[in-house]
Amino acid sequence: MNSDLILLGHGSGGTLSHQLLEELLIPALSGEGLAGRNDAAVLSLDGRRLAFTTDSYVVDPIFFPGGCIGDLAVNGTVNDLAMMGATPLWLSAGMIIEEGFSRKELAAIAAAMREAADRAGVRIVTGDTKVVPRGTADRIFINTSGIGVINHDRDIDGTRARPGDRIIINGTIGDHGIAVMAAREGLDLETGVQSDCAALNGLVAELLAATGGAVHVLRDPTRGGVATTVKEIALQSRVDIDLDEAALPLTSGVKGVCAILGLDPLYVANEGKLIAFVDADRAADVLGVMRRHPLGIDAAVIGEVTATGTGKVRMRTAVGGLRGVEMLAGEQLPRIC
Amino acid sequence: MNSDLILLGHGSGGTLSHQLLEELLIPALSGEGLAGRNDAAVLSLDGRRLAFTTDSYVVDPIFFPGGCIGDLAVNGTVNDLAMMGATPLWLSAGMIIEEGFSRKELAAIAAAMREAADRAGVRIVTGDTKVVPRGTADRIFINTSGIGVINHDRDIDGTRARPGDRIIINGTIGDHGIAVMAAREGLDLETGVQSDCAALNGLVAELLAATGGAVHVLRDPTRGGVATTVKEIALQSRVDIDLDEAALPLTSGVKGVCAILGLDPLYVANEGKLIAFVDADRAADVLGVMRRHPLGIDAAVIGEVTATGTGKVRMRTAVGGLRGVEMLAGEQLPRIC
Numbered sequence: 026m027n028s029d030l031i032l033l034g035h036g037s038g039g040t041l042s043h044q045l046l047e048e049l050l051i052p053a054l055s056g057e058g059l060a061g062r063n064d065a066a067v068l069s070l071d072g073r074r075l076a077f078t079t080d081s082y083v084v085d086p087i088f089f090p091g092g093c094i095g096d097l098a099v100n101g102t103v104n105d106l107a108m109m110g111a112t113p114l115w116l117s118a119g120m121i122i123e124e125g126f127s128r129k130e131l132a133a134i135a136a137a138m139r140e141a142a143d144r145a146g147v148r149i150v151t152g153d154t155k156v157v158p159r160g161t162a163d164r165i166f167i168n169t170s171g172i173g174v175i176n177h178d179r180d181i182d183g184t185r186a187r188p189g190d191r192i193i194i195n196g197t198i199g200d201h202g203i204a205v206m207a208a209r210e211g212l213d214l215e216t217g218v219q220s221d222c223a224a225l226n227g228l229v230a231e232l233l234a235a236t237g238g239a240v241h242v243l244r245d246p247t248r249g250g251v252a253t254t255v256k257e258i259a260l261q262s263r264v265d266i267d268l269d270e271a272a273l274p275l276t277s278g279v280k281g282v283c284a285i286l287g288l289d290p291l292y293v294a295n296e297g298k299l300i301a302f303v304d305a306d307r308a309a310d311v312l313g314v315m316r317r318h319p320l321g322i323d324a325a326v327i328g329e330v331t332a333t334g335t336g337k338v339r340m341r342t343a344v345g346g347l348r349g350v351e352m353l354a355g356e357q358l359p360r361i362c
Numbered sequence: 363m364n365s366d367l368i369l370l371g372h373g374s375g376g377t378l379s380h381q382l383l384e385e386l387l388i389p390a391l392s393g394e395g396l397a398g399r400n401d402a403a404v405l406s407l408d409g410r411r412l413a414f415t416t417d418s419y420v421v422d423p424i425f426f427p428g429g430c431i432g433d434l435a436v437n438g439t440v441n442d443l444a445m446m447g448a449t450p451l452w453l454s455a456g457m458i459i460e461e462g463f464s465r466k467e468l469a470a471i472a473a474a475m476r477e478a479a480d481r482a483g484v485r486i487v488t489g490d491t492k493v494v495p496r497g498t499a500d501r502i503f504i505n506t507s508g509i510g511v512i513n514h515d516r517d518i519d520g521t522r523a524r525p526g527d528r529i530i531i532n533g534t535i536g537d538h539g540i541a542v543m544a545a546r547e548g549l550d551l552e553t554g555v556q557s558d559c560a561a562l563n564g565l566v567a568e569l570l571a572a573t574g575g576a577v578h579v580l581r582d583p584t585r586g587g588v589a590t591t592v593k594e595i596a597l598q599s600r601v602d603i604d605l606d607e608a609a610l611p612l613t614s615g616v617k618g619v620c621a622i623l624g625l626d627p628l629y630v631a632n633e634g635k636l637i638a639f640v641d642a643d644r645a646a647d648v649l650g651v652m653r654r655h656p657l658g659i660d661a662a663v664i665g666e667v668t669a670t671g672t673g674k675v676r677m678r679t680a681v682g683g684l685r686g687v688e689m690l691a692g693e694q695l696p697r698i699c
Binding site for chain 1: 365366367368369370371372373374379382383386387390391392402403405407408410412414415416417418419420422451452454455456457458459460461462463464465466468469472473475476479486487488489490491492493494495497498499500503505507509511696697
């Protein structure tokens with residue numbers, strides 16, 4: 026392994042990604058407002074708070090059960106804004122297309138983007154299209170950047186988890202990653218697993234309206250999965266966390282594929298899930314709001330913040346043991362989003 | 363030529379790009395705010411006008427005389443905001459990196475981005491990094507999106523050219539395209555041509571402060587060059603335009619390479635140039651402001667709007683003839699920005 030080269034794992038969302046960001050990209054690019062470990066930057070304009078985020082989507086295959094690169098690109102960026110407690114308003118669409126790509130597929134992807142934008146209540150207001158010679162990109166990559174407004178004065182970010190907080194997820198884990206992987210390997214018909222790709226801004230708006238300041242942190246466990254996301258927040262907030270394996274919502278389809286392939290669903294990407302850190306005494310309310318929303322029917326409390334600390338995350342296993350949880354090391358499934 | 367496939371020319375910025383946008387992408391993606399033919403979308407937030415734009419950069423080679431993909435990505439997006447009369451504030455940086463890319467080159471590119479951002483007075487506030495397997499992208503692609511504020515109540519956009527307007531450019535044409543092409547072909551040492559890559563927001567701010575409402579349209583002639591940009595504006599504003607070949611500022615280096623290779627500099631990309639459409643009676647003032655600015659020393663009046671019309675553009679040639687000017691057809695130099 027040559028440390029002078031960029032490796033696939035640098036794009037995993039896990040340990041190597043964090044190293045690359047901390048050692049190279051953040052120091053090099055950073056102004057004081059750099060989002061760093063949060064999903065979006067929070068910016069101030071005339072006393073009004075804006076959220077601004079960007080994501081490039083390179084998923085392979087570009088069409089998979091439950092979605093395609095188009096709605097993924099819209100929902101993913103909408104979610105990054107929603108995780109800062111912002112109301113997403115406007116998106117950009119920057120496409121890099123390989124020469125020879127099918128116009129029909131491009132049209133289908135654009136239609137999926139528009140449909141996802143309409144469903145999320147955002148508008149795609151500006152765009153850019155580049156075409157590169159055959160063999161210099163793989164079909165299509167899409168960047169979406171997004172702007173939202175923060176219409177309240179609460180701070181929701183990764184540094185605000187505190188001892189006692191309950192950790193709640195809005196549903197089953199690993200669906201997106203397993204759906205994409207199965208499609209890539211031609212197994213999609215057999216597994217029946219669908220991506221959970223969805224916009225979470227509606228659910229977040231209801232959560233914040235109903236439970237306000239009880240929500241301390243929101244984050245969507247995409248690349249690197251629930252394990253990496255919880256570990257990130259533990260480190261950002263300097264707290265220790267216990268997760269409860271038996272409480273993790275999981276479909277039998279995802280469970281089955283993970284068992285066969287030796288994958289840990291805790292590290293598999295999600296695209297319609299959020300993890301909320303909430304006041305213990307409001308956890309039941311948050312759970313209630315989620316379960317009444319179509320995207321939160323399977324919501325569950327999956328753990329709690331045990332103490333201030335050094336960012337230690339442990340899993341209480343189904344058989345009662347405790348094991349340490351670290352970020353994703355290396356790359357489990359490249360090009361998952 | 364199979365019309366079901368995306369061709370290199372669809373990314374040229376010329377005729378095919380416009381067709382793809384008009385026939386497929388704009389109708390599919392569009393909300394009412396879609397920037398369409400303008401460089402950025404203008405959005406309203408609490409009565410405050412924001413500009414929002416996105417661009418992906420796929421230039422080959424990634425380092426070229428006068429710049430690299432990093433400063434190009436910052437300056438290009440800063441310029442798109444400035445062309446709407448906005449003050450650029452914040453940028454995002456979305457990188458797609460090929461597995462095996464050099465960390466050292468990545469660091470150099472990030473440093474160039476930061477330096478360009480500092481020089482332009484903008485901050486890179488959020489980012490994203492994806493790594494794709496070897497052979498599925500060519501080294502590095504960078505998307506930058508940007509937000510600016512419009513601190514005045516004038517409308518500067520491509521629909522506002524009017525009969526009598528003088529057309530002014532801030533300097534020599536074709537430098538960026540020829541520099542990149544020469545570097546790609548290994549001719550850079552011989553030609554000595556440098557990219558003009560630069561942020562134009564400072565020049566625009568001075569222009570607007572000094573000459574205010576006299577400036578009707580600003581646009582940077584990037585892909586497709588001066589010819590395509592002027593034709594675009596003629597069509598958007600429904601006016602006819604005459605350009606004056608003898609007035610076009612051109613270095614001997616660019617002239618020489620174009621002559622040898624049979625390229626028309628009018629179609630070659632620029633990255634530190636703007637075309638301004640201004641009131642005839644203020645043209646001398648605009649020219650004066652430009653020429654006192656380091657990025658406008660070679661500014662020149664290169665044509666005028668002759669009448670309302672159908673978007674006809676003609677070139678008065680050096681020998682006194684008139685020839686029609688159309689948008690770039692096909693693709694002259696792929697991956698120029």
